[in-house]
Amino acid sequence: MSLLELRDVKVVYQRRDGTLVPAVAGASLDVDAGEIVGLVGETGCGKSSLAKAAVGLVPVAAGTVTFDGRPVHVLGRRARRASERRLQLVFQNPYESINPRRTVGAQVADAFAISHTLPRESWRARVDELLRRVGLPLNLARRFPHQLSGGQRQRIAIARALAADPAMIVLDEPLSALDSSVQAQVANLLVDLARDLHVGMLLISHDLAIVRHVAHRTAVMYLGVIVETAPTAGLWRKPMHPYTQALIDAVPHADGAGHLPVALSGEIPDPARPPSGCRFHPRCPHVMERCLSDVPELVKHGGDRQVACWLHEEPVAARPADDLRRVSR
Amino acid sequence: MTPLLSVRDLHVWLDTARGPLSIVDGVSFDVGEGQVFGLAGESGSGKTITALALLGLLPAGARTGGVAIMAGRDLLAMRTSERRRTRGREIAMVFQDPTSSLHPMLTIERQLTEHLRYQLGLSGKEAHLRAVALLTEVRMPDPEAAMRGYPHQFSGGMRQRIQIAIGLACEPRLLIADEPTTALDVTVQAGILRLLRRLCKEKNLAVILITHDLGVLSALADSITVMYAGRVAESGPTSQVMGHARHPYTRGLIDALPHPEAPDRVLIPIAGDPASPESRPSGCAFHPRCRYSRPSCQIAIPPLIPIDDGREMACPVDPFMASVAR
Amino acid sequence: MFLCLGVSVMAFVLTTVVPGDPAVANLGDRASSDPTAVRLYREHFGLDKPLPVQYFVYLGNLLHGDLGESEQSRRAVRIDLAEYIPATAELAITSMVLALLLGVTLGVIAALRRNRLTDQVIRVVSLGGMSTPQFWLALVALYVFFYKLNWVPGAGRLDAIVLPPPHVTGLFSIDALAAGQLDVFLNTVQHLILPACVLAAFNMGLFTRFTRSAVLEVLENDYVRTARAKGLPEVTVVFRHVLRAASPPIVTVVGLAFGNVMTGTVLVENIFSWPGIGQYSYRSATGLDLTAIVGVMLFVAIVYILVNMVVDILYAVIDPRVGLA
């Protein structure tokens, strides 16, 4: 049993005109202690909704979320259960996830100020320890957020989560608001934290390249469903789902060789009206007839890989014939 | 061959509550016809301000210094009316965020044709036909229907294509693209990059590509200039600068990047935060973050010195010389 | 809809659950000496039935457009209103147009000249408009332009010797033009100009402040930079791009400003002897004629609701992102 388990999670939200949009349409995911799992996908694929559902910020319409063997409750008006406080979230934009009107030290101290797990005399020391842990100078504690850079703020956001002594942190695009030189600092910090503190992490990102350097395992999400999960190295070496392949091909190479990345045709469809069969079929270069009607399940391939694609129904699947591809156009 | 645009010793000061603030401090570069010139740098490096200075779109109270010669005229010394004629017709600009860069309440047709009619004096019908042609050119599906739409009805990638079509409308010779793909997904980004490359080739269009993403630059730019805190750190042909970076900042940026080809490489971050214009360090602005810095780096601003074939670099320490000398 | 019901309930509460007994107020000395008169009075106005019954009777009457009978004029409030509304409408619309034209222009200029001297001057002028009590401004204007300079007539809608134009809309200026009576039209305008300007002062200031902040917010947007990067002339940028985008908040304020005009008319109409519902409601209030004043309130609330419905529709017309839900 994993520390964080998402089983067939569905998240539905309502548009202003009343239409129900299944942002997450049945996704399953496991994260173990000390493990970093990357969740990648394009904008609007539902990865942020999944992250919020994982910590109970939005209700799940169907499926279950369990943390440490117990179901995660939706955050209501009452204080969050103590047992769930070891499951934390870090938001994307450190300009919005920190209160502009409180010193950062006070905000880092929130977790123990709320839970009374620490005598007041030792707050200072613990805050200092956390700041040191995320690589920030200790004198920052008395500053206000506007005096900090984006990278420093994101470290504060991480320190705030760490103060709750978490077993699991869900990170929603924690790197994308940062400058590239700072991005690497924070990425390395995450790796260190997972290793040293044995914290599990679910790292949501649209940047496959950075996830590769950080995550042990990677899950690829497309239009509300997970299409492939695999150990990161294997996923890069031999992506099995055509969408994963497309994501990898689209990453530009910073080597000065003038290599033009490959574009994926079409656009991500409206999640309120997903395509029939395999959701990826309108953009898939290997589309086959059955992709239009039959929904591929996420099935095991080998010990630790899962893929949802008709190409891999049998472990050694035949490549599609050209005439089949024409059928779809 | 004389370059299309030649910028020499560009300075920009912005007006702030605490007096003028130097944002761009002596930047020079050339952009050749049909070439993609890349301007790289992190936030606060002054790359966007450089572009806005060329177009004369700086915020009120800004001052400029230096020259920017395009077709024999100095863009920085033009009168307002002359500058307005230059905008759109000779230099067009595509901005970062396609959502906020298009007017949310005007139809695509209106936004595509109004400068055609004003700048080129086309009739409504001519402008309409030209606009449809432009949308076709940027590979917009169903251009006629798109003309009647509003920006919110399109995806980010499509909006960016519309922005490019607007930029190309009056057939400018130079297109400034400021982070044109930053707001887009990688899968969509690739499409925009290919579009820009094609336009460049087919129309002999010069492009200034401004981005913090070295991967994007590497894919598209013929030559690049890396800026840090308003000054040029290093410049030269892309393959040289990216393949054999000499300046510690450029090298640091490349090392900090995740690289899809190299397996299991660790990321080597640059310590500290990018310098902001408000608190630009003395001497070499990069010295507080540079592992090769010497005491002299804190005092003297390093001059930009030519190294080999067309490259320039502003670091007296030059710690990576050996790697190039071979 | 909810709003209408709410207003009607309050209207009812105000007309019935009142400490000031209208019977006593209207009958004066007779009330204490003649109990039958009080009883007859109450029966006449239905004041003797239980409250819920009174309310449903009241509501039923409302739905038929019956606002009750004024205790002062002894006429149906509806008829009174019909007589006074055109005068107020003419004044209110004129002042609104004046305020809007002036306010939006000043607001745009202030935004474009942000923090410069022009902006500061406009700030003083517009805040001045919002800070000056209208009754005082009306008196000062009357003193200067009528009493001292005698440039404009002092009171009423027309000179005493001028006959009103044939009644079509009730707005003298339009009726006069429609009937081709140019002299009547000019006379109307002469009478209209001073009260309309006084009435416009507050809203002018309001529109200026709103326009300024709306335009400033729009100017921050990238699409304004896009428009400039196209080489469009500044006039086009400001009027086609900026003002268009800034108009939704301005339109919203127009809806809200309607309330200010009504507040202003009560004061201004009194001072200029303008025969409109402002004066009518004042007379009703001082005469404790609650039926009348509540009638006015109902009418004004309905107009307010209508105005705001129009605002919502305008919103959808201006901004394609807003659906007509």
Added chain:
Amino acid sequence: MSSVTVLRQPVASAWRRIPGAWRQPLTVVGLVVVAAWLLVALLAPWLAPHDPLAQGSNLYQAPSATHLLGTDELGRDVFSRVLWGARISIPLAMLLVVLAFLIGGTLGGLAGYLGGWVDELVMRGADFVFAVPTILLAMAVVAALGPGLFHAVLAVVLVSWPGHARVVRGLVRTIMQSEYVAVGRLLGSPTHRALAVDVLPNIAGPVSVLAALETGNAILLLSALSFLGLGARPPDPEWGSMVSTGAQHFEAWWIGVFPGIAIVSIVLAFNFLGDSLRDAFDPKTIIKARGA
């Protein structure tokens, strides 16, 4: 991220921009004038050269050395009456704003925090008050309860709470939905702590702006009611009723003009303060709630 956005970044903290607002000359003028009037209100008995109610034999006397602003139709010193007027209008307006804020702020806070039907009810109620012009509603209340300063204050409170309610509701909602509140809640913070730690400090600024603007408005409305004879009664040196007296004596313009100037100066000062502070804070929430 471009350098332009970086330069805009200081927007993050509105407090930091306040020093800029203070430096504006109009803000200083506003502050000085408000302070001066507060002093006048406090020290009127010592500052005023004459008893504001004492009738003299010099009726309708034009401004002179003995009577700086002349005398009125009963021979009372206009200058003294204007000074004493500050003791009526300013404390009343402030009391009124505090009351309106207590009612509106509480209702708005509850509406924003609880949402659902409470929100619906409070906001419909506010809409409803907005739908009726302030003075008409106030007049109706006064007509129902009878004229008098106390009733006028009650009437103005009744018509001005919705402004506060809307602002507070909007702010509470926005902040409760903010990411930093979500983070705190995930750390186990109960909602009352979120209200105390995150919401209150962040609404204090905008609320003070509104208070400044509303104080000015309250003075205007009170004086208007008094002008109509629905507020302060005749012998009281209230500015609105003094203007009303002046209206009947056009030749003696000083009777009505000076109290009017007093109103303009104090209201303008409050508006200067509010307007420049508003520039420093998020303008949108306040803008939406005002207008009436």
